[in-house]
Amino acid sequence: MAQYLALTYTADVDWWAPEQASELAEYRQFALDHAGSVKASAVLHPTPTATVVRVEGARGGKVVTTDGPYAETKEALTGYYLIEAEDLEAAIAVAAQIPAAWNGAVEVRPVILAR
Template sequence: MAQYLAMTYTADVDWWAPEHAEELAEYRKFGVDHAERITQSAVLHPTSTATVVRVEGARGGQVVTTDGPYAETKEALTGYYLIEAADLEEAVAIAAEIPAAWGGAVEVRPVIAAR
């Protein structure tokens, strides 16, 4: 089986806030329904908690950090699922069931195994 990273792009919200409980339940259902194919998953904190890291010049240059999101967007990277699937077609079929695909987007990429 190959591995695919399904990255969810949705509204940049606090998923633990009570007003998102119903939608979060849909994500939990997806996780249960596809538990045999999901090897890892996570929800990310809102982009306001992010720190962007850059190195000026090349390796060893000055490290510069910026608090908050890199850019303001309608949709942000809000989570991911690491999926095992026979091929891209199967990974896409699974990704289509992630609630983010219904009102946002899910980006699916094959994972290169570490050596």
């Protein structure tokens, strides 16, 4: 079976805030409903907690970090699911059930497994 990473893009919120409880419950239900396909998942902290890392002058160069997200956007990368599916079509069918597909977006990419 192939693996696909389903990246969720939604409003950039604190998913642990009380006002997000009902929506977070929908994500938890999705994970329970698709436990056979979902191999891993995570919710990311809001983008202001991000640190962008760049290396100037290529490998071995000066490491430069910047606090916060790289760019301002309406929707942010807020989490992921690692889905195991027969093919891309099957992975898309699972991804369409992720709540982010209803109020944001879900990007599905094949995973290249290390050998």
